[in-house]
Amino acid sequence: MDAGSNGETLRLIAPDGEPVGDVDALGLGEDELRELLRLMVLARRLDEECLALQRQGELTVYPPFRGQEAAQVGSASALGPEDFVFPSFRELAAALVRGVDPVAYLEYHRGTWHGGPYDPLAARFAPICVPVATQLPHAVGWALGAKLDRREACALAYFGEGSASEGDFHEACNLAGVWRLPVVFVCQNNGWAISVPAELQTAGEIWRRAEGYGFPGVRVDGNDVLAVHAATRAAVARARSGGGPTLIEAMTYRLGPHSTADDPSRYRDPAEVERFAALDPIERYRAFLLRTGAADEAFVELCAKEAEERVAEIRAAVVALPPPSPEELFRPTFARPPAALERQRAELLEGSDG
């Protein structure tokens, strides 16, 4: 478990599915082990469907997460119901794990609502956050609030290796460190920030930055769902018991384009993509489960079938989403709206500006 913080990359399953670490120490039952596959398969199927929906004009720009299923499922599955997730904009898989209603979530990509289409407080999943790294201070604030309330809960914040170049990353880490707050910072290093490769983003290693803030950093194989889960579980336990923050850097790869508006052929070598496609996190984990006997082929098929059905339902619900009412241009802005805004509403919606 401590491998990650010595500069080695924590790994429990080799790319071919062979266990290479102490998986038993995790203490996961077979049900729990299988659940991780079910979630990853569902997430991938939904991701594919979102791409299809986008092509069909049912969604606006969509950022696929293919290749990052283990990083998201492994980490989000280590949380308890009291914990709170602060996502960036590519964490649909994590949202699924947390039980966020995917149809509500997809209102965001359909363009019928903004980053908080679901109930963030009920889901314990903050709004989808596009200005990169700005969600990190929010996680810190929430964690401070939890600490002041003496709650045994932690905040988990997702961000990309590109986002880690922003000032907000630094301010958030430093505050979490000096206040010893229950925050788990999960960096999904997927190799690319739109067209910029990680080596043009920083000359350092992101997990190593934690030391400068006085807390541990670990690097994990982000395509190994158990390694991610193990690292996150340890970090969550430390956070909840007053041990302070942890920075986890999950090394993974963005197999798809940055978003449906992006054309990666302009900037990256398809051979690189093929190399990483061979390290697919789902295939690896499926092989692991079959090899260790934790699951059989029937289960694998069941996962696929279930995912198919669930995604068909989601799809149907998404294309049937009603457009927002024009009243929504105004209503959510203030709890106590200024009188002048009420006048603007009347002007705009009732044409009473004549």
Add this chain to the structure above:
Amino acid sequence: MDAGSNGETLRLIAPDGEPVGDVDALGLGEDELRELLRLMVLARRLDEECLALQRQGELTVYPPFRGQEAAQVGSASALGPEDFVFPSFRELAAALVRGVDPVAYLEYHRGTWHGGPYDPLAARFAPICVPVATQLPHAVGWALGAKLDRREACALAYFGEGSASEGDFHEACNLAGVWRLPVVFVCQNNGWAISVPAELQTAGEIWRRAEGYGFPGVRVDGNDVLAVHAATRAAVARARSGGGPTLIEAMTYRLGPHSTADDPSRYRDPAEVERFAALDPIERYRAFLLRTGAADEAFVELCAKEAEERVAEIRAAVVALPPPSPEELFRPTFARPPAALERQRAELLEGSDG
């Protein structure tokens, strides 16, 4: 020399003046060694005079640097004429070393001009910079420009340990690291940021942050002028030869108040101040010079006398500084001012708005 980067604090002179490191390796001649004392004595005398001038109403708020003379003189003296300094707001000693006209500099504290009262390009000393850490990206940009020009020169940027909590610190360090730029980041850790002690500012050690950006960090005894000089010289040499940035954390102490508007008795123990006063950088270095025979008592007296004379001149010139002309409300704003601004000028200065 490498002590600093292993977590040890680089020190060449013990607090009692005893050499404890390889001073000869520095290769400084006796003239050069003596010059450092001369500069520190002059700086301190000027600092004292500024406090007096402030009390007499001749300066507005003034931030004294007493206790930090070695950190500033040791670092600034390691630069060549081609290098460029990006100060924060407490670097009058560094400015003196660089040959900035102190009378022009003090226009800032007299309230007759802003942070750039001297010619920053001629002095190779950027404007005094109050919004903390915002000068660090400027240093990075300048260094990028020097690198593109293939000039063997480096930028040296000063900041405090409190300023290192700002996002701009992080963005600047990361850019400098990934572009391998000739920048020396000098953190004067003087223990306090106004009323906030360093341990409430960060749980980490600032010099250690460098590793996360992929370049070396060193910690030096900031009250040891030779240690600071040695660390800076090494960093400057590396920077100029394409080796990239270095982060130097100089451990020192702010013996005075944050500024003349501050009352430290509200937040810090006088015993702490006494403890650090006993580690005075000037006394230490004077003892070293006398002990090693690099200087004698006559030189020490000469320094004091020269400082007295020079400061009297500065004082006389400062109190005689003319107020700025009201035309200066407008003239420096644009090289090509908008016509509307010309109209505002006429309105305001010629009362032509009647």
Add this chain to the structure above:
Amino acid sequence: MAERTMVAALNAALRDALAADPRTLVFGEDVGRLGGVFRVTAGLQEGFGPERVFDTPIAEAGIVGAAVGLCLAGWRPVVELQFDGFSYPALDQVISHVAKYRYRTRGRVELPLVIRIPVGGGIKGKEHHGESPETYYVHTAGLKVVVPSTPSDAYLLLRAAIDDPDPVVFLEPKSRYWAKEDAELTTEGPGIGVARVVREGDDCTLVSYGAMVHRCLEAADLLAGEGTSCRVLDLRSLVPLDLEALADAARWTGRVVVVHEAPRTLGMGAEIAARVMEVAFDHLEAPVLRVTAPDTPYPPAALEDRWLPSVERIAAAARRAVGYG
């Protein structure tokens, strides 16, 4: 009524708010042990403990971002940004999150937070210590923006801001911090969104807020001696803007002069002029005039008196308005 400074009134408001609601927190740079560089938070850490009132590292974006997260955890943060010029690093958090969070979450997540900022010039400060940043906040849809001009209003409006379910940017005119005035500390009275006629008059209305209200009153005194009667309207809140009070004043006096420290272009005077024209065009007997700083950076201390609106410039504008046409 006792004589009090605005600093004392603000301190009392924070103290009473902390006492009234255990979810209220006060934090920022140097607000704890020191009690703030202006002493607005003096004694609060002693009174409420270091969990309710605390110092932060120097990280304005982090401070405001943490306040957002605290709201999600059910707290009511009151943060201080130390000076106008040091509020800018937090602008991204303010514009992208504080102002939009309720909207983005369809009204499900409220941010009952207050951002206090000492603002304005006139204290012979260094650069970056005399800025008037209100335009940045007023233009940002989703925020309320409040500026008291007296100790009584400082108390009442800060209590109202802390109680408000929406985010409030609370701008404190630092040149008025130490002026003693008769002041009552009460939450009863006109709240956020209501302007106040601080002097009645018939010939011209001087519209202002914060420190410049006092200069308008001086100008009104001066003009009274010349036989010109000025109404002085203290806006008190810039968002919401009290359009009734503006319309009343414009209709009654037919002449309006707006006064503020911020530079002219897209300073608050632009909005007042536009609104007055919209609501009272037929009553206007002169263009709305603006007495403001010029469109230049805040000058060095030695020049600030020339830059800031003076009593004489205000009076001259009022004379021009009254003599117009």
Add this chain to the structure above:
Amino acid sequence: MAERTMVAALNAALRDALAADPRTLVFGEDVGRLGGVFRVTAGLQEGFGPERVFDTPIAEAGIVGAAVGLCLAGWRPVVELQFDGFSYPALDQVISHVAKYRYRTRGRVELPLVIRIPVGGGIKGKEHHGESPETYYVHTAGLKVVVPSTPSDAYLLLRAAIDDPDPVVFLEPKSRYWAKEDAELTTEGPGIGVARVVREGDDCTLVSYGAMVHRCLEAADLLAGEGTSCRVLDLRSLVPLDLEALADAARWTGRVVVVHEAPRTLGMGAEIAARVMEVAFDHLEAPVLRVTAPDTPYPPAALEDRWLPSVERIAAAARRAVGYG
């Protein structure tokens, strides 16, 4: 004249500027290898090498701050901030340094830098991708602020901005990026600070800039069919503002409608209304009306057409102005 998009015109301007002056640099997020998320910098890295045209880490304050330092080293940086909503992290550097550096150094240090920002809505973008941030820049004394509405102006004004010795914030209306128009790529013609009458008319003036100029032209067409003749004034630069052109238009038509995408309060319309009143009060036959977004955050894509000024809203306002009184 050839048909060109604004993207192509901007690309040509950058290319020609890079060729004209070896001190010119182009950098920002994804501007190098990719050629920008809008392809404005396509091919420039190939053409001028990775020292003159390069990608940066995601660090907007760092990018703008580095540009300041590059100016001190004698370079002329042209930086891109990827979207309106991601320009805010750089506001502190812009307000505290870019706008003030020349002033603070008594005119000794010039910052000939250009900050390009794709702005505005109407492209069914996600939140933070449809903002109109001009007020933040226009109010900040020390900056020039330019907004082209056509490919020709995009070329001419960007070349002028890069040549300008003062810092220029160059706002590119992204909903016009891909519209093809007849365009000439020339540096000859009215530069920064000069507005353009893009349609003559006598009854009412529609004042706008950027994308909304085209909507004003459509409204003018519609109104022409009703017998109302509208002048359309394209401001082109918001700082400096062409006061002569505004005064001429207001005096001639007596009725003025300002149109912009930004929310109403302290949007550019406020300044136009105030200025028009100042320079042409006696000629105004109706209040200056503002057709703008409401004072709410940019809405989700499904609602943006309701939020943005529509041809019909513009026409309605013009009818009100013309029928006033």
